[in-house]
Amino acid sequence: MDYYSIVHNDFDGTASAAVYARAVKSLPKNIWFTEPTKIHNLLEKLELRGVKSIMIADIGMNENTLSKVLENCKRLINEGAEIQWFDHHVWKDEWITKLSDTGVKVYHDVSTCGAGVVHKIMNPDDEFSSKLASADCSVDIWLHNDPMGEKLRRIVENNKDYEWKKKLIEIFYNGTLWNDEFQKILEDQMDAELKGYQKLPKYYRVIEIDGKKVVVAIRWKGPPDISYAAQYLMTRTGASVFVSANGKAISFRSGYIDVRRFASKLGGGGHPLAAGAGLKIPLIYRILRKIGFVSPANRWVSNVVRNVITQVGFYEYKPKDITTH
Structure with a gap:
């Protein structure tokens, strides 16, 4: 065929x-x-x-x-x-x-x-x-x-x-x-990732919104990638949602919260448990991030995340059935 x-x-x-x-x-x-x-x-x-x-x-x-x-x-x-x-x-x-x-x-x-x-x-x-x-x-x-x-x-x-x-x-x-x-x-990938986990504390913070913890991170270079870091940090902090921003875009992850709603609010989309959108961090914060000062960018992103989640609210994801045409 x-x-x-x-x-x-x-x-x-x-x-x-x-x-x-x-x-x-x-x-x-x-x-x-x-x-x-x-x-x-x-x-x-x-x-x-x-x-x-x-x-x-x-x-x-x-x-x-x-x-x-x-x-x-x-x-x-x-x-x-x-x-x-x-x-x-x-x-x-x-x-x-x-x-x-x-x-x-x-x-x-x-x-x-x-x-x-x-x-x-x-x-x-x-x-x-x-x-x-x-x-x-x-x-x-x-x-x-x-x-x-x-x-x-x-x-x-x-x-x-x-x-x-x-x-x-x-x-x-x-x-x-x-x-x-x-x-x-x-084996090679796991070695690189294990080394990468040691640098994560510099890049993330935990905020609380409506009684739930949210991890907000500024993207780092190298492993671990976003998905593995999200699992690790949510487990370590007890957070319900993981958010990361790289300067031009923002990503959301969760094990049970419909994060596509947050991404859609920012003009993006994706999966219910893994979604993203465009989000340009102000130039001054991107410059500071490049020279090693991550906190200003993180605070700015955290404010955006807090506003979006407060407006949208937390909704648990409930799968739908197949649609065939």
Whole structure:
């Protein structure tokens, strides 16, 4: 079967492509790793070249690019393409309806990860795909219920290069979940992360909002990454929400609070338990941060966070069921 894969450039996108390949018993003729903010440009340039099937997975929809996505999906379908779109991000019902009306087969389920949606629809009886999707969902939607997820995420995102992700899809397609190469990468990553945890106290503070603790951090260089630091600091401080800012953007994480509401208030979005938005820290605080004075930037971000959470409130995340069109 000849088909194209278009997926997010992270663990979930990689896993989604592998699960789909196992379901159709064929690797894609070509694969693209992209972002929701760039999908419309990719579709606009896409040429079928004799390939009639396109799978898109773990790519959310943005309102400001919707019209271009619809236009290009309609063009490709008119040229003979069949498009399947699997996703788990939060969509408006009207987006799903409009995309379905162009002829795209949409599978939407916010209770799982992208690979989980593909697995449910395409090959629910494949044991290996079940293991891969479980590991992926554990870290992608912050379930943290499968130790393999913490290991594989480090492997996939250790290298951002196209060839590395393509190689991983082939490894997963052939039914290998772990090997000696992965073990060596994991050991090196863990060594770097353990050293990184020692520097974190300089970069975060804990504030209290409506009786709940919130960790606010200014981004540091190097490991650990945001997700692992969030888990560590929330556990250490007893916080319900972790927030980090890098000068241009802000990220929210939680184990049970719907943080997408906070990101949406700031014009962003994402997953219910892991979301983000643009947030430009004033220049003076960014300069101070660069020369080693982190506290002024942290106080400024903390004030923003306090205002947003106070306005929005804390809501526990309750997963919804699958939507298929």
